[in-house]
Amino acid sequence: MSDWILGLIEQSGYLGVGFLMFLETVFPPIPSEVIMSLTGIAAAQGRIYLPFAIAAGTAGAMLGNILWYLAARALGHDRLKPFVKRHGKWLTVNWKDVEKAHRWFDRYGVWIVLVGRVMPTIRSLISVPAGLLDMRFRNFVIASTIGTAIWTTLLAVAGYKLRENYADIDQWITPVSNIVLVLLVGGYLLRLILHKVDLD
Template sequence: MSSAADPGVQSSAPGWINSLMDTLGAPGAGIAIALENLFPPLPSEVILPLAGFAASTGQMNLIAALLWTTAGSVIGALALYGVGALLGRERTIAIASKLPLVKVSDIERTEAWFAKHGTKAVFFGRMIPIFRSLISVPAGVERMPIPVFLGLTTLGSAIWNTIFVLAGYLLGENWEDVVGYVSTYSKAVLVMAVLGVVAFIGVRVMKPGAGTRRKS
């Protein structure tokens, strides 16, 4: 049994992730990260340092781990970009207009914000849990030029992945120490997102005529 599959040092990793890396090496880590982009609840904070630990034991090459995990991030992001592009602006507005407390003007303001700050959002969003996956959808809806999207996604993903792969590589069997810090960061982001939604709902509910159209 390989070192990366030793249950004594891998209690945080789902079995299928261990199997992918044991069987495929660095490409397995890339596949796991691509899936993590499509399904945000999957633990990137486990996959990346685990890949680094596997590289420290010689199970995979460190550079290959960095390249494959970044490639996985880009592939997953492209898939979600495609979802946004297929959804398109008109469908997005149609869906939003049917949601309680959401107005078309909200979508228009979001579009204006994305037109102004979209490049920064895509780049820095790759380093924020949950949003690192979701940011690809509005980029697709707004049809951000694919070369720009790919460049920003690759650079942002490479920075995020390198930090955690190297952390796992340097920590060795103590790679799980990274998980606690990233989990705290992820929970803080989630709490802020929930508070933002609650604040939005509160403002809309308390505002006279919220969610209704005024008759002329």
């Protein structure tokens, strides 16, 4: 897989980097950790220029982020209500929770999206609530671009510095990703239990 990614970057250059990051954001077959760290290696080998590669990766990811945002925005806040009423038991949310989240996004949406973009697992999902909860498009783009640029820069620079030892990146990214995933699942299970208690 790594040889294929490096080959695509070598053949297509910055367009290849952007395409891979777009693909990862829309339908993640390959994690960004692999794509951008290998991009950093390609830059270290002189195949591409690191700042341009980071810009290409950020742009590709942003196209995917905007696509998800627009899809969620098209679904709309109002259309969400029947879905929440029907499946709220398993979602562990009710309409009051949605309205509360809406107010949070109105007040802190920029920071929620910006921080979410640099958190493994969450970073690819944050576009959906931002769109559903009617976050202003301009604010979404600004916060997402900053957060995505930070994420792609960290990964690309790590690959650039470690060169062929890019597997070392997994030694700190994978545990963080697993911790975030465990917290998300644990939080959901806790909410599910408490939600059932409230219903009883």
